[in-house]
Amino acid sequence: MNQFTFPSRARVFLMVCMAIGLVCLGITYVTDDALHTRFWSNLLHNSVFFTGIAFLALFFLCANVIAFSGWYTVFKRLWEAYAQFLIVGLVLLLVIVAGLWMHAHHLYHWADADAVAADEILQHKSAFLNPLNYTLFTVIIVGLWIFFARKIRSISLEEENVDKFDFSVHKRKLRIWAAAFLPIAGFSSAAMVWLWVMSVDAHWYSTLFAWYATISWFVTMLCITVLTLIYLKGKGYFTEVTSDHFHDLGKYIFGFSVFWTYLWFSQYMLIWYGNVGEETIYFKQRLQDYPVLFYANLAINFVLPFFVLMRNDTKRKAGSLTVITIVLILGHWLDYFLMLKPGILHTAHEVLGHDAAHHAADHAHGAAEHAHHASHMVAGFTLPGFLEIGTFIGFAGLFAFFFLRQLTKAPLVSYRDPYIDESLHHHVV
Amino acid sequence: MSTNREILFGLYDDETDLLSAVKVAKERHLNIDNVFSPFPVHGLDPLLGLKESRLHQAGFIYGMIGTLTAFLFMTWVFTRDWPIIFGGKPYWSVPAFIPITFELTVLFASIGMVVTYYAVNGQGPGVTNPVLDDRITDDKFCISFDAGHSSEEELAAYRKFLGETGASEIRTKTI
Numbered sequence: 225m226n227q228f229t230f231p232s233r234a235r236v237f238l239m240v241c242m243a244i245g246l247v248c249l250g251i252t253y254v255t256d257d258a259l260h261t262r263f264w265s266n267l268l269h270n271s272v273f274f275t276g277i278a279f280l281a282l283f284f285l286c287a288n289v290i291a292f293s294g295w296y297t298v299f300k301r302l303w304e305a306y307a308q309f310l311i312v313g314l315v316l317l318l319v320i321v322a323g324l325w326m327h328a329h330h331l332y333h334w335a336d337a338d339a340v341a342a343d344e345i346l347q348h349k350s351a352f353l354n355p356l357n358y359t360l361f362t363v364i365i366v367g368l369w370i371f372f373a374r375k376i377r378s379i380s381l382e383e384e385n386v387d388k389f390d391f392s393v394h395k396r397k398l399r400i401w402a403a404a405f406l407p408i409a410g411f412s413s414a415a416m417v418w419l420w421v422m423s424v425d426a427h428w429y430s431t432l433f434a435w436y437a438t439i440s441w442f443v444t445m446l447c448i449t450v451l452t453l454i455y456l457k458g459k460g461y462f463t464e465v466t467s468d469h470f471h472d473l474g475k476y477i478f479g480f481s482v483f484w485t486y487l488w489f490s491q492y493m494l495i496w497y498g499n500v501g502e503e504t505i506y507f508k509q510r511l512q513d514y515p516v517l518f519y520a521n522l523a524i525n526f527v528l529p530f531f532v533l534m535r536n537d538t539k540r541k542a543g544s545l546t547v548i549t550i551v552l553i554l555g556h557w558l559d560y561f562l563m564l565k566p567g568i569l570h571t572a573h574e575v576l577g578h579d580a581a582h583h584a585a586d587h588a589h590g591a592a593e594h595a596h597h598a599s600h601m602v603a604g605f606t607l608p609g610f611l612e613i614g615t616f617i618g619f620a621g622l623f624a625f626f627f628l629r630q631l632t633k634a635p636l637v638s639y640r641d642p643y644i645d646e647s648l649h650h651h652v653v
Numbered sequence: 654m655s656t657n658r659e660i661l662f663g664l665y666d667d668e669t670d671l672l673s674a675v676k677v678a679k680e681r682h683l684n685i686d687n688v689f690s691p692f693p694v695h696g697l698d699p700l701l702g703l704k705e706s707r708l709h710q711a712g713f714i715y716g717m718i719g720t721l722t723a724f725l726f727m728t729w730v731f732t733r734d735w736p737i738i739f740g741g742k743p744y745w746s747v748p749a750f751i752p753i754t755f756e757l758t759v760l761f762a763s764i765g766m767v768v769t770y771y772a773v774n775g776q777g778p779g780v781t782n783p784v785l786d787d788r789i790t791d792d793k794f795c796i797s798f799d800a801g802h803s804s805e806e807e808l809a810a811y812r813k814f815l816g817e818t819g820a821s822e823i824r825t826k827t828i
Binding site: 492534651 | 696705713722740741742748749752778
């Protein structure tokens with residue numbers, strides 16, 4: 225079976241998931257505080273998370289093309305399909321952008337004109353951190369990613385019409401477009417991470433942050449690939465995908481989980497060692513108010529995959545892979561939760577505090593207000609509540625629905641890719 | 654490491670010939686002494702019934718020993734033996750220990766595995782390895798039989814097997 229048909233049961237299931245997500249977003253909006261902080265932060269969290277996954281699928285596909293590698297060729301349609309989700313991602317992020325212009329949310333401290341006027345650091349950063357820049361970067365860069373995702377996809381489909389082992393399309397088109405995308409992707413993704421994620425802590429910055437956030441996306445993307453392959457193999461598709469392919473995906477997940485930890489720790493240790501107040505505040509906040517998530521993040525995303533995926537056989541068996549990939553997807557989702565929520569909550573408290581004190585721009589007061597609010601666990605902020613989990617299910621359903629629909633549009637295995645035989649005879653051990 | 658063993662061996666030109674020959678040898682229940690190849694041949698290990706090496710398990714244990722050595726030693730030094738405050742940090746500064754702990758883990762695992770590998774294979778400084786034919790480190794693939802401990806019928810069967818499976822040269826050598 226080389227033509228995927230979307231099973232109606234899966235279709236219904238994913239629609240139910242999306243409905244759960246919508247209902248949860250609705251409930252969040254209604255029961256929220258005056259600024260709808262929880263609603264907007266959940267929307268941002270999930271939009272950024274899944275847009276990044278789609279972007280990383282395209283990035284890794286292009287990197288493999290440039291590396292002349294062939295192991296992935298048999299399931300390359302999956303990554304092409306994930307990458308098309310960027311279109312949905314742009315729409316979701318445009319909602320955030322619209323909210324920014326209409327002052328519907330206070331996700332970003334730097335977007336508040338009053339706050340910037342009273343804050344020298346924000347004034348210095350305002351050349352980059354301003355609503356117009358945020359809008360232009362989002363539209364142009366994600367637009368560029370979409371352009372490349374569609375271009376790579378169309379070249380890949382064009383290859384269906386060539387003879388076997390004909391390198392002409394691969395050489396003259398695919399490699400050139402893939403090579404063009406990599407440097408663009410490398411620089412632009414960092415800028416997007418700064419704007420979307422890091423700028424919620426508007427005073428704080430870390431030069432490592434973009435890599436750290438990107439690798440989080442990457443591990444998740446690989447985990448989703450493994451889960452999709454296991455699901456499709458269970459349905460009788462992708463019989464050509466063997467345990468050797470899973471072994472290599474498992475190695476990537478293992479290796480990049482360690483790399484994620486390396487970046488996480490590098491960022492943490494340098495800030496801890498330097499002991500500069502403007503930098504340590506980031507970790508102080510998280511260690512004081514989010515201790516469970518802070519340590520769980522390391523346990524789930526490092527200790528668990530390190531010991532589970534170290535062995536050969538756990539990387540080759542569907543059971544162990546299913547468990548570890550599901551845990552890792554949730555783990556990196558929590559990682560993004562921990563990147564976004566503390567800064568957003570802080571901003572919300574400051575804005576709410578300001579309103580209550582009638583613009584008495586008193587920083588000590590804001591800090592005291594914040595300490596008061598953060599002294600106890602708050603579902604949706606210091607820990608994900610049911611509404612967050614429901615929203616995540618909704619977005620995951622949307623992502624799965626979208627890429628499964630993309631898979632129906634082309635043959636699953638590209639038998640005309642010049643590297644296909646290498647992939648079909650892939651042996652690791 | 655001369656053992657004065659008489660070895661009968663055949664040289665093949667291609668790894669696919671080698672693989673199919675090993676399959677035939679298994680079918681005929683011939684007692685292969687060793688197989689030589691200039692590079693790892695996929696699928697050869699399971700055919701020969703070689704078990705997966707346990708070297709990596711030893712490596713894991715060495716690594717853990719390295720982790721504990723580094724971490725516990727630094728803990729002892731900086732909390733009991735010679736406590737000094739560096740940069741206003743507490744005595745037991747775990748983040749500062751991590752890079753050194755990592756390095757010692759890698760050092761112990763790698764050196765431990767190299768030493769174990771050499772010890773298990775009876776190799777070390779000054780040990781020379783007798784070679785059946787120089788070309789098996791270049792472009793020839795070799796199947797060898799222990800001729801000194803084989804009966805006349807077995808030897809005949811080995812020679813017949815080597816001839817039938819396409820060995821380009823069949824020779825004996827005492828190493």
